[in-house]
Amino acid sequence: MASSIHDLARHLNISIGTVSRALNGRADVNAETRQRVLEAARKLNYSPNQSGRSLRQGATRSIAFMLQPHPGDQQYGEPFFIPFLTGLQARLAESGLDLIVVMGAPGDYQQERLRRVVETRRADAVVLAWTRRDDERIDYLAERGFPFATLGRSRSGGKSYPSLDLDFEKAGADAVDRLVARGHRRIAAIRPSLDLNFGHLFMTGYRKALRRHGIEVDPGLIAEGFINEAGGYQVTPRVMLSKDRPTAIIFNNDAMALGGCKALAEMGIRPGHDIAVIVIVDTPLCRYFSPALTGFRPALEPMGQRLAEMLLASLPAHAGPEGPRTIREVWPLELIARESD
């Protein structure tokens, strides 16, 4: 049904080699011949078979983003990822690469999907997100020498790969600073597993800032939950029942904040009135919540573009001129002051 390069060749009475060269813009083909080939390609509705091309070139010209649910949870953190993916895909498209998103099955801790993509060579490189402090995916990819980049840092030592992260540590500290400046001293933190690196970074900033202000960190004001609405809802009451109630809460995430505010509402506590609330990663949800939640906004779309660039530069086939290769970058989180603190 679909026309191949042979059809074009037959139709034009020339060889497939010439057709291919004409299509690929090679120099050694007559201008007029090229014109005829391009016209015929349009007329016969030709477009190259990707499998044939991949097989010959040993490259699929596509990059895979692994969308993996948080273990113990069905959450993917989508509202966060979509703008990032938009930027990623835009930049990749500029270089003629396709972005494909591979869904991990919930409960797939063995990285079955990732292995599948790598081993069957469905993509030339992969992008990982939600890096963990010790991330077996990174070990796996580095060991096999498969190209990859990560959104988020990891503790994995000695490996060299492009990574882009947000400065969660500074955001955690900034949040504390802001609250202290407004007179708060009992500041709670609702966080996910410390295994998730951004949770760890956030808490580092939180602790450091508290100490800097001479405030002792109270374990009773820190609670861990799943990084979704249910997690925030379940866990927030715990810190509110601390013997000396917090006057402020920092949530690591918009979904946790939503659940947390629900729990607060049920206790008759109004964010912005009775308690200050700040969320680390801002999304549209924060803006349209009542009261609007103060948060730190990441530049997700530019980050996607940037990580694509970094990844491309690290790929043998795309390595540009000599310029020094950026390996890791940490981007700032910008505070958006609203009504909740």
Add this chain to the structure above:
Amino acid sequence: MASSIHDLARHLNISIGTVSRALNGRADVNAETRQRVLEAARKLNYSPNQSGRSLRQGATRSIAFMLQPHPGDQQYGEPFFIPFLTGLQARLAESGLDLIVVMGAPGDYQQERLRRVVETRRADAVVLAWTRRDDERIDYLAERGFPFATLGRSRSGGKSYPSLDLDFEKAGADAVDRLVARGHRRIAAIRPSLDLNFGHLFMTGYRKALRRHGIEVDPGLIAEGFINEAGGYQVTPRVMLSKDRPTAIIFNNDAMALGGCKALAEMGIRPGHDIAVIVIVDTPLCRYFSPALTGFRPALEPMGQRLAEMLLASLPAHAGPEGPRTIREVWPLELIARESD
């Protein structure tokens, strides 16, 4: 670097044909030979090159889901799609198929990404979502004879393809019925473009039910906005300024409801107290909002599985036994009563 079928053959001193047959579980290979091949495959860390396989078989063994932003908007409706995709991918994996998600670029009205997937044969079939009343994507695919299925119906006549949709019409009517039974007669509707088929269906149910109750539909109580938080926020005040204020609002979507409730809050109107609120498609956001929003919950994950099944049955290569093939199904939306109405 990666081992091919030739490496296995050389290593075992047999022919590549036998290796392939052994690997693919064909009958005409000695049990002991097969055992040796499988062992060697494990030892040499072999897995088949997907490009080679696709080229030979003329099938990629993967299905593409097109994730397209709503025109005029950057919204993808992710919280809705993720559970659906989870079901889809689970069922496809059972049949050895991979699911890949292809991100449409915002503003890509010419379906450039879709064309790309189809023409370069990156997938054996595609799944479309957010069908429009007249959907040029469906026309395109049907015309080319490319296998596809849709989440959502369309008006496109005469074409035969598997589709699965929710009964938005009934949900719209049910919402009205419920509100009328509770004494409301001025019921507003916040909807997206009628071009989106689910918006159209919702409004059909809404109108029919109002008429059934002898209530005239008031154009002043209907407003159209982008299907996101900003849309709900911008448009909700419009219906509230109607000369005879509504006592209830039905939102087509959780994000629109969030924005709408923000607007209401700014006007000093409390959902659940001063006005009844119902949202058609329920998500975790509705549950954890304060007050918790009454809504209609779709069975998204089972729907994903079901659509995968329907798509598989329609594929020549996977067509099972003769059983009658379901072509279109409409699933119910279950009302979850909460606090907002």
Add this chain to the structure above:
DNA sequence: CGTTTTTCCGTAAACGTTTACGACAACACA
């Protein structure tokens, strides 16, 4: 023992590309 069937395996072609190599003509130059 001769014939037929079965079991197992090797050979080679094919899928649709890209590309190294060489051929041939046209042209320039001495």
Add this chain to the structure above:
DNA sequence: TGTGTTGTCGTAAACGTTTACGGAAAAACG
């Protein structure tokens, strides 16, 4: 006219699979 250069194209191999076909040996059968 002979030699080199340039421009354009065809040939054929290669990428990693799957599979139709046939053949040899073993088994079954008379």
